[in-house]
Amino acid sequence: MIRPIATTRSATGVPTGRLAVWWVIASEIVIFGGLLGGYVMHRLGHPDWANQAANTNTWAGAFNTFVLLTSSLAAVLGHQAAEKGDGKKAANFLYLTCLGGLVFLIVKSIEWTTEIQHGMTITSNTFWSFYYTAAGLHGLHVIAGMVIMLFVAADAKKNKELQRVENIGIYWHFVDLVWIFLFPLLYIAK
Amino acid sequence: MSDHAHAEQSPGSAPHASHPPTNYVKIWAILCVLLVVSVLGPMLEIRVVTMVTAFGVAVVKAYLVATRFMHLNHEKKIVPYMLGTMLAIMALMIAAISPDVMKHEGTRWENTAAKESVKRGMLLHPGAHHDEKAPAGDHAAPVPPAPTAPAPAEPAKH
Known part of the structure; x- marks a missing residue:
């Protein structure tokens, strides 16, 4: 059987599959860094945005932070189970992580519905343009992570490709990490 | 060369347990406490406290996630x-x-x-008193944004 290059070759000492995830994260740093950096600069230049930021729901943001932190715990426990060779347990933790992502998205959609119903749309003010773009892009990353995780979990359940549990976990922690900065920027600074 | 050998993983096999044993639940509990601090701190409405509890704590949380959950310090x-x-x-x-x-x-x-x-x-x-040079983050009464004024309709061309 031909073994995939991602699991058999490494020029850096880091398994190629995992290194690829780190490269994805490196490019994500530029994407989210540019977006958040742009937001911070504009926010400091537009003190009037504080009036708009006052409308974001801090408690919903805090709850979602708690949900993502908890889902990250499930992801790392899945990695720990994979290291012990327990694929079934690893898969179950990945399903739990996905559940966290789902709860996060449900809360976010309720939040957005309320805000849009109150006239706070992506075009009503540049603050809201940043808000929907940053949170929306982050939400898309949550969805992508969940989809990939379901595939990884399906294999892990059969004790196959267990190294991927760590790889998707690293990605998920990064998504959590982005939210850790989005939360104070969009919900706390008022 | 030993690095290469260590990095190789066969599909289906358990990955190498290269990380020291960590109490992940304890790390999660610390992160949750930090989250509470970052929510309650800004309620004091003191600018320095807000900066430290919201943004300072965010940096600490990010550090914990990167080092303990992503194992960046062992990479x-x-x-x-x-x-x-x-x-x-x-x-x-x-x-x-x-x-x-x-x-x-x-x-x-x-x-x-x-x-x-x-x-x-x-x-x-008008309830908010900011001058342009004032730093962002001052507190203001929550007010919904005014609806965007509709663009004047263009006369129909025949």
């Missing part, structure tokens, strides 16, 4: 260097363009559009 040096380079590039870009974005006037230039935008924002919310 080969190339990875932190790689990520650090990206952060440095971002910092360079932000430092280079921030004067143009954050300031609305200079010795020989003036960003009238940005100034107008701030003025409009202030006029829409």
Whole structure:
């Protein structure tokens, strides 16, 4: 059987599959860094945005932070189970992580519905343009992570490709990490 | 060469347990406590406390996630260097363009559009007392944004 290059070759000492995830994260740093950096600069230049930021729901943001932190715990426990060779347990933790992502998205959609119903749309003010773009892009990353995780979990359940549990976990922690900065920027600074 | 051997993983086999045993639940509990601090701290409405509890605590939380959950501190040096380079590039870009974005006037230039935008924002919310040079993050009564004025309808052309 031909073994995939991602699991058999490494020029850096880091398994190629995992290194690829780190490269994805490196490019994500530029994407989210540019977006958040742009937001911070504009926010400091537009003190009037504080009036708009006052409308974001801090408690919903805090709850979602708690949900993502908890889902990250499930992801790392899945990695720990994979290291012990327990694929079934690893898969179950990945399903739990996905559940966290789902709860996060449900809360976010309720939040957005309320805000849009109150006239706070992506075009009503540049603050809201940043808000929907940053949170929306982050939400898309949550969805992508969940989809990939379901595939990884399906294999892990059969004790196959267990190294991927760590790889998707690293990605998920990064998504959590982005939210850790989005939360104070969009919900706390008022 | 030993690095290469260590890095190889056969599909289906359990990955190497290369990370020291960590009490992940304890790390999660610390992160939750930090979350509570970051929510309650800004309620005191003291600017310095808000900065420390919201943004300072966010940095600590990010550090914990990166080192304990992502195991970045146990990864080969190339990875932190790689990520650090990206952060440095971002910092360079932000430092280079921030004067143009954050300031609305200079010795020989003036960003009238940005100034107008701030003025409009202030006029829409007369309850808020900000001057343009005041730092963001001052507190204001929550007020919904004014609806965007519809563009005047163009006369139909026949």
